[in-house]
Amino acid sequence: KNQVEQSPQSLIILEGKNCTLQCNYTVSPFSNLRWYKQDTGRGPVSLTIMTFSENTKSNRRYTATLDADTKQSSLHITASQLSDSASYICVVSDKEDSSYKLIFGSGTRLLVRP
């Protein structure tokens, strides 16, 4: 079983609309959670990083939330743009000693249509 599960697998929305992507994880103990954006054929780019004590983190039109009790996170995208079309990946790292060892979800593929 994957330690990081994301939903939905794929999503299509119209330009200008908002959307929310979900992430559930079982990694324990938990160090931090990140959301990355990966364009087709490119490497992942970090959007947000949250430690276990943080509930929310924003980066421009991206807002990530974290509930460490239920082991859930969400990424909310506001006023979507065509350039938001990409895979969004939830990434968790475990205890501090090895928090460099990132554990990746399979991602949600977002397509923004005009």
Place this chain on the structure above:
Amino acid sequence: NAGVMQNPRHLVRRRGQEARLRCSPMKGHSHVYWYRQLPEEGLKFMVYLQKENIIDESGMPKERFSAEFPKEGPSILRIQQVVRGDSAAYFCASSRTRDRTTYEQYFGPGTRLTVT
């Protein structure tokens, strides 16, 4: 400031050949990580290196795979006697320091290996 550079971007090898993937970290970064992404799957950690040292290779297959990060030059991920199952995208990431809180890693564009 150039980002993480990987080459080649695409590599085709026949079964049994060797594949060498190169990664130049961002300027000022001395920590390098390699990840593999199989089709339709998430990235999987392979190995973490500092200059001239392998820190953690727990994600590396036991045979045919090796990695190095010499004092001078790029980090190299070497796959000997490639098989079709090695076909994947291989990503390199680098970080500046061993920040125990976040280990902020910056990723390269990846090398797509195809084994025919």
